[in-house]
Amino acid sequence: MFWTIDDIPDQTGRTAVVTGANGGLGLESTRALAGAGAHVVMAARNQEKAETARRDVLATHPQASLEVVPLDLGSLASVAEAADAIRARHERIDVLMLNAGVMAMPEGRTVDGFETQLGINVLGHWALLSHLLPVVVTTPGARVVTLSSIAQHQGHPLDPADPHLRGGYDAWRQYGNTKLAMRHLAQGLQARFEDAGVDALAVPAHPGYTNSDLQSTTAHAGGGGRLGPFYDKAADLVGMSVPRGALSQLRAATDPRARAGVIYGPLLAVSGPPVAKPLVRPGSADAVRRLWQVAERETGLPVDPAAVVRPR
Incomplete structure (x- = not known):
């Protein structure tokens, strides 16, 4: 039997933080976690959209326990404020789902001067993780789920000399780089959990080819060139539904048998039920080191x- 939403264990008493919870995979993950009894912190930039999403979840699960926290991953100040609000209200974080992201955006800069995709997909999440880590490590059995993509296979480890691709920007190349970096974030974090003796698990996941609003946003933004509208139309025709696409990250977040050293994704890579596949790629240790070097330097956060x- 394949894993489905019905396999999510009872989440009563658990707290989940989901970035990008106001739409797409984040919204469906919020719905599933809240439906299983978790209190879900919906961290999102667009507050009007987040409130609509909150009401949508309540329409499905009237007893859902939800709260909305403003979070703009393109601003380190906003990330710090969101983390302060979460830490002030919660003594435990059982699931930290680093879900939000943008794809193949035109070259731009965040308020902190980071390339947009690197800043939102990676550095903003790195900063949130850094701020929330004291709560995560003291929550027994905590899970950190990072959202990668099949585009990781076209990505390259971050180059400390030019992580923002200022020497020659390519929207799809940078998207692949950031999604590979999110996989490396899970790998590096898991190794550090083990070294520190922390009872937590860091697991990457990817949704395959899912017909979420990511494709339409890319198409409208124009950063993906001709491929943007093509992928948007293809997703309409052959992409998985968002509830099905969200199953991989939900399994990574809740399956009691989840383990390190794998990535959760669709059986057939682009579609199918969620399964665990080994993380096999040469150079991962060096790639993780480079990610840590870039992220610590750019954000100033460990x-x-x-x-x-074990504070000194």
């Missing part, structure tokens, strides 16, 4: 579980 559990 991600070091050992320093949290």
Whole structure:
């Protein structure tokens, strides 16, 4: 039997933080986690859209426990404010789902001067993780889920000399780089959890080819060139539904048998039920090192579980 939403264990008493919870995969993950009894912190930039999403979940699950926290991953100040609000209200984070992201955006800069895709997909999530890490490491059995993509296979490890691709920007290349970096974030974090003796699990997941609003946003933004409208139309024709696409990250977040060293994704890569596949790619240790170097330098924030559990 394949894993479905019905296999999510009872989440009563657990707290989940989901970025990008106001639409697409984040909204469906919120719906599933809340439906299973979790209190879900919906972290999202567009507050009007987030409130609509909250009401949508309540229409499905009237007893759902939800709260909305403003979060703009393109602003380190906003990330810090969101983390402060979450830490002030919650003593545990059982699931930290780093879901939000943009795809193949035209070259641009966040308010902190980061290339847009790197800033939102990676550095904003890195900063949120850094701020919330003290809560995560003290929550027994916590899960950190990072959202990668099949585009990781076209990506390259971040180049510390030019992570923003200022020497020659390509929207799809940078998208692949950032999605590979999110996989490396899970790998590096898991190794650090183990070194620090922390009872937590970091697991990457990807949704295959899902007909979410990601494709339409890319098409309208124009950064993906001719491929943007093509992928948008193809997703309408052959993409999985959003509830099906969200199953991989939900399994990574809730399956009691989830383990390190795998990535959760559709059986047939682009479609199918969620399964665990081994993480096999040469050079991962160096790639993780480069990610840590870039992210710490750019954000000024560490991600070091050992320093949290064994402060000097």
